[in-house]
Amino acid sequence: MKTLKTKNIKLFQSFIWNFYAHFGRDFPWRQTTNPYHILVSEIMLQQTQANRVIPKYEAFIKNFPTLEKLANAEFKTLLYYWQGLGYNRRALYLQQLAQAIIKKYHGQVPSTQKTLVSLPGIGRYTAAAIQAFAFNQASMVIETNIRTVFIYHFFPKQKQVSDQEIITLINQTVDKKNPREWYWALMDYGAIMKSLIGNSSQQSKHYTKQSKFVGSNRQIRGQIVRLLIANPMVLEEILQKIKKPKGQITPILDKLVAEKMITIRKGKYQIVTRLE
DNA sequence: TTCCTGTGAG
DNA sequence: CTCACAGGAA
Numbered sequence: 267m268k269t270l271k272t273k274n275i276k277l278f279q280s281f282i283w284n285f286y287a288h289f290g291r292d293f294p295w296r297q298t299t300n301p302y303h304i305l306v307s308e309i310m311l312q313q314t315q316a317n318r319v320i321p322k323y324e325a326f327i328k329n330f331p332t333l334e335k336l337a338n339a340e341f342k343t344l345l346y347y348w349q350g351l352g353y354n355r356r357a358l359y360l361q362q363l364a365q366a367i368i369k370k371y372h373g374q375v376p377s378t379q380k381t382l383v384s385l386p387g388i389g390r391y392t393a394a395a396i397q398a399f400a401f402n403q404a405s406m407v408i409e410t411n412i413r414t415v416f417i418y419h420f421f422p423k424q425k426q427v428s429d430q431e432i433i434t435l436i437n438q439t440v441d442k443k444n445p446r447e448w449y450w451a452l453m454d455y456g457a458i459m460k461s462l463i464g465n466s467s468q469q470s471k472h473y474t475k476q477s478k479f480v481g482s483n484r485q486i487r488g489q490i491v492r493l494l495i496a497n498p499m500v501l502e503e504i505l506q507k508i509k510k511p512k513g514q515i516t517p518i519l520d521k522l523v524a525e526k527m528i529t530i531r532k533g534k535y536q537i538v539t540r541l542e
Numbered sequence: 543t544t545c546c547t548g549t550g551a552g
Numbered sequence: 553c554t555c556a557c558a559g560g561a562a
Contacts, residue, residue, distance in 0.1 A: 311557090312557085312558075312559055312560080313556090313557045313558055313559065314556095314557055315556070315557055316557095318557090352557085353557095355560095356560095359560090386560095386561095387559095387560070387561095388560085389559055389560045389561080390559085390560090391558090391559060391560090392559080392560085409558080409559080410556095410557075410558065410559095460556095472558080473558095474558080475554095475555090476554075476555060476556085476557095476558095478553085478554090479553095479554095480553085
């Protein structure tokens with residue numbers, strides 16, 4: 267593991283802050299410290315480009331301005347506002363989150379790693395991001411843009427850089443006085459670097475090549491959800507509309523039921539109205 | 543550690 | 553067709 271000299275930490279920090287002063291990006295979720303709004307943005311930003319999130323985030327916050335409004339919304343309405351973002355399971359997590367926070371934490375978004383991670387849809391990254399962006403805590407935030415920055419600056423020649431090596435550097439360099447903006451700055455730098463020089467995260471041990479989408483279960487799953495948003499239907503109808511073998515469709519339906527995205531009522535599959 | 547996942551851009 | 557968006561759950 268690398269240990270950086272104080273002088274090099276300062277140099278790196280100055281470089282990042284200087285970049286940020288000139289090229290830092292602005293997003294609607296950076297203009298608030300409302301933990302609920304930041305929570306929404308972080309869930310939306312998982313696996314989704316920031317530019318695509320902007321209009322969705324604004325519409326979502328307008329329609330569900332508080333944790334309570336979100337918790338009490340009809341799930342189908344949520345899915346409507348989620349259209350175009352992809353990974354609609356996150357909409358489910360988000361409502362489950364809102365309900366859990368109201369029930370267990372009196373409507374206050376928790377601020378400790380352990381508690382945040384215990385909530386649905388929040389893992390290590392999102393927990394750390396909420397700590398930094400909502401509560402200005404010097405948590406350890408690692409994601410693709412930040413990985414790119416550290417690989418480029420500290421491991422330019424090395425193949426297969428492990429997250430563990432990067433994490434020690436993140437902890438050494440984080441600006442404890444202003445972690446909120448520090449991580450914005452790192453992410454902005456990484457994002458712009460990627461667009462200019464390509465993705466050096468491919469040097470990361472954790473890089474994986476994407477599997478094919480067309481004909482995949484994930485595509486069919488998306489088709490099923492879209493069908494059911496329009497109309498509840500019986501299995502035969504679904505099989506008829508999605509021209510795939512029954513053996514491929516029913517496991518997907520079972521899974522959707524298991525994660526409480528859809529239910530069966532009077533023999534028809536339908537999007538759940540309200541979470542229980 | 544492995545499996546899972548929606549949509550859009552090029 | 554390939555890739556960006558890879559983090560969360562089991």
